[in-house]
Amino acid sequence: MDYDALIRQELAPMRPYAPGLRASEVRERSGRDDVRKLSSNENPYGPMPAALAGMQAVLSRLNVYPDGSARALKCRLSERLGVAEKNLVVGNGSNELLRLIAQAVLGPGDECVFAWPSFVVYPMVCQLMGATAVKVPLSAGEAHDLGAMADAITDRTKLVFLCNPNNPTGTIYTRDEFDKFLKRVPEHVLVIVDEAYFEYVTSPENPDGLAYFDGVRPLGVLRTFSKIYSLAGARCGYGVLPEPVVSALDKIREPFNVSTIAQVGAYYSLDDDAEVRRRRDENQEQKTYLYSCFDRLGVSYVPSETNFVWIHTEKPVEVFQALLSQGVIVRDFGTTQALRVGVGTPDDTRATIAAFEAVVAKLGAL
């Protein structure tokens, strides 16, 4: 069998998504117990108590398929977000929604514009569809350059992904920049605002993507329960999208794409605004400790609106390994002179600071 002929040629240059190192792997390899996995932007506190109780309660009913249309969750989201249920779609993580949107919209020869570096899944879903990924470099402040992104739109552009805040740099674009950008986007382009870290943001300048959603304009917003709600392992994200896009996604998604556990966990997560605030405030405080450590050690970093910090280093591979040997797992993308350092509990922060001190003592300036 000629598998090269069998398998679609668009897949040949693609590489599987490379997840960060697992803590258990590092424990085994290093023999250390105190390993901190700060490489996947997860929340360290676990699911909200009500979500945990709800998920435990449905375990004995897993003989039944999930609700394929996620009605209860959509109803709850609709009330909470003030959007109609017909504009909601629930996915197996927002990752699935990114792929479904690409599958619904992009074909060979179409262009998809996004910032770079940004979330690694955007180029992957473009490649999957044989579409052209138009990567627009971030500005000097490592934020979206929305002016340059508007310039990059052509007659062939069908989709724009905006990652706000941006993964991996943690930066936002301002409301003013977004307003100007939207005025320049032609009507044939669908703008998708990926707000996976929305609940962590504290800047008053941040545009809430939903405030721009009217169901008519070709603009949609994606959010997830994987980050501040700490349900990454359950897989649940949602999209607020114009009705024709929701209908297209409903045609191509799997009938039971979101498990009962994920739907129930997500539903009950929405009860606990006080815990969301606590997590955001604590995350904010931990970043201030990390920044002062980086300032003291001369490590250059980008102030972040998320639960991770992008640090610059001329020797990412050595710094990554040196931090690993201190039990701290960060993310090296292998393509940039930078590393992404996750923000965890106060105890994780202390360990991260101690690790950076040891690494600077060993390697000198980073």
Ligand SMILES: Cc1ncc(COP(=O)(O)O)c(C=O)c1O
């Ligand atoms: C910017 C961004 N979008 C989407 C996702 C996907 O999240 P999930 O599929 O867990 O909802 C992530 C995960 O890291 C992300 O960083």
